[in-house]
Amino acid sequence: MTRLRLILLLCRPAVLVLLAMFTATGLAQAGQGRSEALLARALIVVFGFLLFSVACNDIADEAIDRVNLPGQRPLAVGALGRTEFAVIGAVSGVVALGASATLRWQAVIVTAAGLAISAGYSLRPVRLADRGAVAAMVLPACYVGVPFLIGIFAARGFVRPNDLLLLAALYLGFIGRILLKDFRDVRGDALFGKRTFLVRHGRRWTCAFSAGCWTVGMVTLLAAVHRPTPALAIGYLGCLAGVLWLLGKLAAAPGGRRDECLISAIAIIGRGVILLLLAHLSMIQAGWTGPRYLLVIGALAVLTAGLAATMARHGPITRTTVQGLAAVTYRGGRVASGPGHDEDGQPGQPGQPGAGADAQGRRVAPEVRC
């Protein structure tokens, strides 16, 4: 049961919901926004793809995660082994490809390309993750392009120019957000020679580039969206203003905990933008116009602003965690108790990251981040 929970946590719920939103948006763009059955089939593909990507990334970044996310990744903690991760990744990839085959051949091509790019992003010898700006370009292609196109191809077998313009807008906006993820990881990235945009160019330029991507992305989004309305435009301009203000604060070097609050608030606005788009497309198809439309768009915009403001002011609440997983560390089907074991099943060194023990050799119960 513990393993099952760990596998579920591997999907990282926030990313899972984000990719589900992109998939639903793709479906809505293709005119099938109210088809729950099609969405469910498309989501199987996307979730398999995500699990494959996460498994590759966690295997490749095990050492870095011990520095950047101590006690927060199942592999770095030692709650799951590399072999198990490899099996999870392989099975997920096969499931994603198989499920995509039940949609259309175009979906199979998108899924196969996504899996290949995702593996190339994390694994050597390609390892795009170490290549600064290239990494910031490739990762959003996987996070945005694959689910959006799977959503489109679940509904129809071709893409229109307007679909690609909308995809470009979402892609640009996501680059602006993904650049900020490196703030959390900067210590380990610098330590292990991972040349991210932040490591190479610093805080101010990263925030400036992010602001540029956000601005171009939002303008493109308004140009690409089907039947835009003044209410949607006002909502999007408000979101953009909020993001630029938060980026200004972030550029002023506020420090670790404040960084997390501001970046999480920007991420909320980013998800809010996608939700507004999904609601707009779905309501247009459902014939929701007039007061009903205005009420929903207005409520979603206010909700996004309120949640982002609360996050920026107070920060996140305690994370959802799986407690005590390292106190009972599984290795090859047997339970190894004690101060922790390394990859070979040998006792770990007290205080060593991932060893499951503190500096005094006592067992500790790390948290696994959702």
Added chain:
Amino acid sequence: MLAGMDFNDFSQLPHSSFTHLPPLEPAGGRSAWAIIGIILAVVLVIGGLVVVGLMALFFVGLSHYGSNK
């Protein structure tokens, strides 16, 4: 300053002892937004926009946790 303090009673310890812990958060603001979000999601689902309603529900639920995506 620490003399006579019961160290088993956390409330008596100086606040600076807890700087490594998550900050205390006013629950009211978060609860209010959560309630608004849930009401909106329910309205959307009842109105027939099931997917949008569910996504709104997930959006509100996850917006209380830190995430950089």
